[in-house]
Amino acid sequence: MKTKHYKSIAFIVLALILGIPVHAEDLRKIVSLSGSWRFSIGDDNKWASPSFDDSGWDQIRVPGKWEDQGYNDYNGYAWYRRTFRINDIPSDSPIFLILGRIDDVDEVYLNGREIGKSGKFPPDYKSAYDRTRKYIIPKELINANGDNVISVKVYDSYLEGGIVEGPAGIYIDEDNELLALNFSGKWKFQTGDNKGWKYADYNDEGWTSIEVPSVWESQGYEDYDGYGWYRLKFSLPQNFTTGELYLSLGKIDDIDDVYLNGEHIGNVYDLRKDFGYRNSGGEYNVRRVYKIHEGLLNRNGSNIIAVRVYDEQGLGGIYEGPVGIMSAENARRYKNRHHNDYGNRYNSFWEYMFNKFFGNDNSNNDNYDNDF
Amino acid sequence: MIIQIMIIMITIFNKNMIRNLFLSLIICLPNLGGKTFAREGNLVLLQSLEGRWQFSIGMNDEWTSPKFNDTSWESIRVPSPWEDQGYNGYNGYAFYRKKITISSKYRDRMLYLNMGYIDDVDEVYLNGKKIGSTGSFPPNYSTAYNAERIYYIPAEYINFDGSNQVAVKVYDAEQQGGIVSGDIGLYSGRNSVNLDVNLQSTWKFQPGDDPRRKEPNFDDNGWSEIFVPGKWEDQGYRDYDGYAWYRKSFVFKTTNENEKMVLLMGKIDDIDQVYINGTFVGSTGTFPSRHGEEASTGQEYQAFRGYYIPVGLLKKDQKNIIAVRVLDTGGDGGIYEGPVGLITQTKYIDYWRKIKRDNN
Numbered sequence: 001m002k003t004k005h006y007k008s009i010a011f012i013v014l015a016l017i018l019g020i021p022v023h024a025e026d027l028r029k030i031v032s033l034s035g036s037w038r039f040s041i042g043d044d045n046k047w048a049s050p051s052f053d054d055s056g057w058d059q060i061r062v063p064g065k066w067e068d069q070g071y072n073d074y075n076g077y078a079w080y081r082r083t084f085r086i087n088d089i090p091s092d093s094p095i096f097l098i099l100g101r102i103d104d105v106d107e108v109y110l111n112g113r114e115i116g117k118s119g120k121f122p123p124d125y126k127s128a129y130d131r132t133r134k135y136i137i138p139k140e141l142i143n144a145n146g147d148n149v150i151s152v153k154v155y156d157s158y159l160e161g162g163i164v165e166g167p168a169g170i171y172i173d174e175d176n177e178l179l180a181l182n183f184s185g186k187w188k189f190q191t192g193d194n195k196g197w198k199y200a201d202y203n204d205e206g207w208t209s210i211e212v213p214s215v216w217e218s219q220g221y222e223d224y225d226g227y228g229w230y231r232l233k234f235s236l237p238q239n240f241t242t243g244e245l246y247l248s249l250g251k252i253d254d255i256d257d258v259y260l261n262g263e264h265i266g267n268v269y270d271l272r273k274d275f276g277y278r279n280s281g282g283e284y285n286v287r288r289v290y291k292i293h294e295g296l297l298n299r300n301g302s303n304i305i306a307v308r309v310y311d312e313q314g315l316g317g318i319y320e321g322p323v324g325i326m327s328a329e330n331a332r333r334y335k336n337r338h339h340n341d342y343g344n345r346y347n348s349f350w351e352y353m354f355n356k357f358f359g360n361d362n363s364n365n366d367n368y369d370n371d372f
Numbered sequence: 373m374i375i376q377i378m379i380i381m382i383t384i385f386n387k388n389m390i391r392n393l394f395l396s397l398i399i400c401l402p403n404l405g406g407k408t409f410a411r412e413g414n415l416v417l418l419q420s421l422e423g424r425w426q427f428s429i430g431m432n433d434e435w436t437s438p439k440f441n442d443t444s445w446e447s448i449r450v451p452s453p454w455e456d457q458g459y460n461g462y463n464g465y466a467f468y469r470k471k472i473t474i475s476s477k478y479r480d481r482m483l484y485l486n487m488g489y490i491d492d493v494d495e496v497y498l499n500g501k502k503i504g505s506t507g508s509f510p511p512n513y514s515t516a517y518n519a520e521r522i523y524y525i526p527a528e529y530i531n532f533d534g535s536n537q538v539a540v541k542v543y544d545a546e547q548q549g550g551i552v553s554g555d556i557g558l559y560s561g562r563n564s565v566n567l568d569v570n571l572q573s574t575w576k577f578q579p580g581d582d583p584r585r586k587e588p589n590f591d592d593n594g595w596s597e598i599f600v601p602g603k604w605e606d607q608g609y610r611d612y613d614g615y616a617w618y619r620k621s622f623v624f625k626t627t628n629e630n631e632k633m634v635l636l637m638g639k640i641d642d643i644d645q646v647y648i649n650g651t652f653v654g655s656t657g658t659f660p661s662r663h664g665e666e667a668s669t670g671q672e673y674q675a676f677r678g679y680y681i682p683v684g685l686l687k688k689d690q691k692n693i694i695a696v697r698v699l700d701t702g703g704d705g706g707i708y709e710g711p712v713g714l715i716t717q718t719k720y721i722d723y724w725r726k727i728k729r730d731n732n
Binding site for chain 2: 044058069070073077122123125157158159
């Protein structure tokens with residue numbers, strides 16, 4: 001599709017002009033998945049199973065479009081499979097599967113269980129060819145002492161297809177080391193917006209489960225924009241540190257209001273200045289670290305975090321860690337570590353010029369309901 | 373920073389220029405090579421069919437049959453206008469016939485018959501089976517004298533290592549007529565697809581657009597007929613751009629109804645939506661959401677279509693209806709290149725494995 005090229009060129013030019021930070025995470029690769037994978041065109045749900053024998057399948061290089069590897073002109077479904085071993089499962093960090101860019105739609109299974117998807121297969125086809133695939137791997141699915149099988153179902157509408165652009169591997173986010181208590185994993189989730197959902201005693205049993213951090217698009221909410229609520233119930237371990245504490249929620253797309261045991265503890269607009277953000281529109285890139293007021297935590301019983309998220313368009317949700325509780329010292333360390341993520345306070349030359357002449361420090365998102 | 377942007381933009385600009393230069397070189401190459409065709413992806417000449425053919429003016433349906441005895445016919449040189457060979461001033465119908473042998477070593481390849489340029493309208497048969505048609509015969513006469521005829525030959529029509537009867541029905545309205553020029557011959561393309569249901573035949577066709585046309589019980593009796601594959605410009609719809617629908621009914625015979633099937637639609641100019649028994653099964657390109665809105669198309673017309681059909685949608689041993697909505701945004705239009713038909717997923721996987729081996 002010609003427009004794909006135009007889109008990517010337009011993106012590069014835009015990225016240059018606007019200075020979009022393309023990469024700001026401290027990811028460390030623990031398993032490489034680039035190189036040879038098993039490959040077959042076609043589609044069969046049995047191919048998701050770890051026990052399926054793929055030894056008769058063709059082999060293909062990842063990353064790389066299949067058109068360059070003997071499948072010139074092929075459009076439609078294909079599956080990729082790869083077996084790997086993981087020796088050390090880090091206990092203090094969530095694990096991510098990154099498959100780079102997949103053209104156009106994918107659904108990924110680990111040991112037979114779906115862990116994420118992007119775009120939509122026919123009949124309601126929707127491409128996600130320009131999205132980097134990063135899926136959180138639920139640790140309970142990993143076979144620590146043996147083989148693990150990743151199966152990737154891909155659909156390509158036309159032009160280039162497959163796992164086209166790297167990196168491909170399993171990663172951890174080193175910022176998680178800064179957490180005293182890690183909240184990555186399953187949270188309760190509900191689309192919509194309701195004042196009652198912030199309360200500690202609200203019954204969220206009917207809500208669905210969602211992996212955090214991850215864009216909600218990859219967790220079954222492909223087309224969803226608007227409000228969504230996350231809730232997590234937790235208890236502090238015994239003898240948990242008594243100093244000043246911070247709640248880190250990583251990055252949220254786009255806007256959030258955070259409640260701990262029913263009390264509002266922060267909003268992205270409180271933080272923007274700390275991180276060098278001056279204009280509106282960059283909220284999705286701000287790292288959320290909210291101070292937990294003295295006495296708010298229940299040290300002997302359960303606590304409830306409720307996060308109200310508003311996604312204006314595109315990807316949404318609590319999408320990048322670290323998610324958990326930090327000491328004051330680590331919160332400071334975390335801020336310092338990422339202070340330069342945004343190109344020295346200003347996102348770009350143009351943003352600097354814009355702010356110099358039109359300085360709009362306090363403009364909020366027009367569609368976000370502030371009188372909540 | 374500004375200088376940096378300028379340098380990068382200049383680089384992009386230059387890259388495009390170099391790419392365009394490169395592309396125009398590639399486009400010129402087939403012309404230098406002579407006997408290959410960019411449209412079909414490099415066809416290779418196996419056997420020239422230039423020379424003497426049996427010839428008769430007139431028209432008779434029996435003349436398409438391999439059983440018909442044409443030994444009493446005249447002999448004529450192909451390619452050449454019949455006016456140059458004793459039929460000066462003749463306009464109207466005529467038939468060309470020739471027996472050819474096709475070696476079984478080409479069994480796994482897609483085979484094409486190139487009949488060159490025919491003035492004005494033709495219909496080509498192999499062993500009595502129609503394999504293609506260009507232009508439109510009277511009463512809805514439309515010439516296609518400037519179109520090169522390259523017809524895909526379904527493998528199941530071929531008597532490998534034996535005699536195969538080619539029959540060409542020609543209609544000439546005025547001036548010179550017949551198989552007038554071109555590189556007449558049998559050509560091979562890439563590996564053949566061994567279709568389980570061959571849908572390369574005459575379909576129902578109607579320009580315009582109406583969502584009800586996808587329904588299996590829609591009445592298409594009043595529609596005209598068109599041969600698939602073949603662009604509609606060559607079949608009576610010169611200069612037509614816009615929406616059109618194709619419909620075809622077929623009986624699905626299978627021994628294993630749980631086997632997943634793939635519907636190959638070949639190549640379509642420009643974009644399409646395909647329905648089987650009223651259910652949407654696949655699409656290439658993006659249709660405008662509202663009527664009258666401009667569609668934006670790019671390289672969709674070059675995409676090879678293979679739509680995976682949900683198991684259970686095809687009715688075994690019964691009539692099934694396939695309906696294809698096509699939008700042509702300019703230039704040639706329609707389902708213009710095969711293969712068109714149904715194949716089991718298992719065979720389709722093997723087919724691509726074979727192509728890969730050939731490519732390496």
